[in-house]
Amino acid sequence: MIEREADSTATAVVDASPADGVLLRVRAGLPEFTGALQRVAEQVLADPAGAARATIVELAERSGTSPATITRFCRALGFDGYADLRLGIAAETGRARSAGWTFDIGREIQPTDPLDRVLGQIMAADTRAMHDTAALLDLAEVERAAEAIAAATRVDIFGASGSALVGEEMQFSLHRIGVAAWAWTDVHNGLASAALLRTGDVALGVSHSGATRETIEMLAEAGSRGATTIALTSFPRSPLAELADIILLTAAQATTFRPDALSARHPQLVVLDLLYIAVAQRTHDRAHASFQRTAQAVDGHKTAKGAA
Structure with a gap:
C-alpha cells in the first residue's frame, strides 16, 4: 500500500557537493x-x-x-x-x-603499490581521524558518561555489525574492572535486556551513522525504563544521538579504500578506551582488586602456554 502522507523532512537538502556520487x-x-x-x-x-x-x-x-x-x-x-x-x-x-x-579500493592504493606505501596511506587516514576525534570530543560528556557507568548497577551495550565488535571490546574492558556489563547484538535479546534496566543503570549505543534501527530501538527501550543512555556516533543530529542523554562524538576519515563505518572503528575504540580509563579512575580500589584477581585466574594458562 502506497503511503500518501506528507513528510516533515521534505525540505531537507543533503549537505554534499553535486559533484559527489x-x-x-x-x-x-x-x-x-x-x-x-x-x-x-x-x-x-x-x-x-x-x-x-x-x-x-x-x-x-x-x-x-x-x-x-x-x-x-x-x-x-x-x-x-x-x-x-x-x-x-x-x-x-x-x-x-x-x-x-578503482571503484572498490580507490585510486589512493594501486594493485602494484608496495606495502610500505599501503601502510602509509592507512596510517595517514587513521591519524587524521584520531586528531579530528580528539578535537571534536567533549571531555565533559566523557566525564558524565564515566560517572554514570562507575555508579551503575549494570551496563548494557548495543551495536550491530562492525559496531558490535567495538561494543564487545568495551564490555570486556568494563567486565575486567568489575563493572557488570553485557554486549548485545541481537535485537530480540537486546530489547529483552533493555526492558529490565532501571534508573541508575546505563545503556550505551554504538553506531557510526546513528541511524541503525536496531541500535536505536534498544537504546530507546533502555531510556524508557529510566536508564542513563549514551550514544557513540559520528553524527550529532542522528536519531540515536537525539534520544541519548550523553553524546560521545567521533570523526571518521573518509577514504575510497575503506567504508565509512570501518573508518570510524579506530576512533570509536579510542573514545571507548578513554571512557574505560575514566571509569577505572573513578572505581580505583575495585578496579585494582579486579585486575589482580583476573590476572591470577589466568596466570596458570599463560605459564603453560609459555612453557610449550
Missing part, C-alpha cells in the same frame, strides 16, 4: 532523513541497480511511500526530478560494474 549523497543524507524519506534512501542503497530501472511508482511501492515522496527525495538530493536521479544512479552503478579495483 549519487549513492554517496544518499548515504550522507541518511542520518538526516526521517520517516518516508528515510525509507526511500534505504531502498535506494539496498538495491541501487533496481532503483535505476524502476519507475517512480515502482520505487514508491518498494519503499512503501508515494510518488510525491520520491519527488521530494529527489529535490532533497539536489535533483530537479526523478529522471535525473535515475540517470545518476544508472551511471554510477554502471561504473561500479566496470571499474573494478
